[in-house]
């Protein structure tokens with residue numbers, strides 16, 4: 001009976017479809033999964049229902065359109081389970097919808113059904129709008145996120161943090177440094193949060209040594225910064241802060257990880273149940289040959305620098321989304337786009353550029369590299385992971401089973417953990433525009 005809802009929706013091109021441009025694909029899947037949750041109907045029944053109504057062609061059409069938006073196997077069990085978890089907060093509203101449709105469907109003649117469909121159509125539209133607005137930050141709901149970063153080594157983390165702080169879709173619960181240099185990274189994070197006027201966000205200190213083989217290229221930016229004077233909360237045990245944030249959240253937390261992930265491995269070891277209330281979005285690996293002209297897939301830093309930790313993070317029982325080098329490795333602001341950020345008087349953009357100039361100066365004259373900080377950005381890998389935490393429309397997404405080889409390559413093979421992978425850009429230009437817009441707070 002619940003498929004009456006879907007059929008009505010199909011009849012009118014569906015509330016889902018009408019709202020397609022606004023409703024993210026996961027929410028469409030989530031709605032379908034929630035319908036299943038309510039009625040405990042097996043997906044196989046859907047086929048029988050369509051046959052009975054001679055609606056196979058319409059099912060093919062909706063499947064096709066769902067795929068065209070999401071590039072996802074709609075009926076994938078793992079995806080469905082994820083959606084069920086994330087849709088629970090809409091369950092009561094859907095139950096009302098279902099009960100209304102149940103009454104309406106209690107007719108026998110097609111004409112009666114069509115008449116009865118009218119209020120259901122309106123109800124579907126109302127529901128779709130509600131679901132759509134659930135993703136609309138102006139309507140109040142934001143996705144709770146934790147940002148786990150190796151800020152201070154490559155400069156893209158700094159850009160990503162600035163972008164993160166300017167995404168109204170996200171509710172940042174915690175930002176913490178990962179992969180050694182705990183004080184250095186915590187200071188960089190805390191000062192950036194202060195510049196952004198976001199000292200309400202807790203800072204987490206990761207574990208590890210302050211002494212590594214990489215220089216602290218951004219040290220001059222925080223040389224006089226006293227972490228003890230950060231107005232907000234500083235968690236000395238960042239790993240426990242991850243656990244506490246996730247375990248106390250009433251809804252799944254999105255963990256955005258953009259570096260080697262020893263914090264994450266430690267958190268999973270200390271409290272494996274975090275995987276039940278979190279999803280993992282990260283910048284990891286390379287899945288197809290061709291990156292920068294390479295004939296084979298290449299090793300990517302975040303994976304190869306701590307293979308064991310990455311294996312733990314990318315095999316845990318949470319839903320995973322990654323941007324490998326295939327997509328994040330080509331993001332670079334140039335020309336007018338870069339100039340807009342460089343010349344902006346926005347304090348956060350200025351802080352990003354100040355850090356970039358410090359970072360870039362380290363390379364000037366070494367290994368034949370030049371200082372590009374006046375003409376273009378470096379590759380902004382990590383910004384794509386921030387984007388994927390709230391949207392995927394600009395990327396082509398594939399569900400791929402991935403394992404990590406002993407030499408740190410992300411191998412697509414059947415035994416791997418299934419994850420959603422941004423393998424190509426649909427609109428790289430659009431992403432770069434979005435990035436600039438967010439950095440300059442142009443919305």
Ligand SMILES: [Ca+2]
Pocket residue numbers: 149150151154156157258259382
């Ligand atoms: Ca990083």
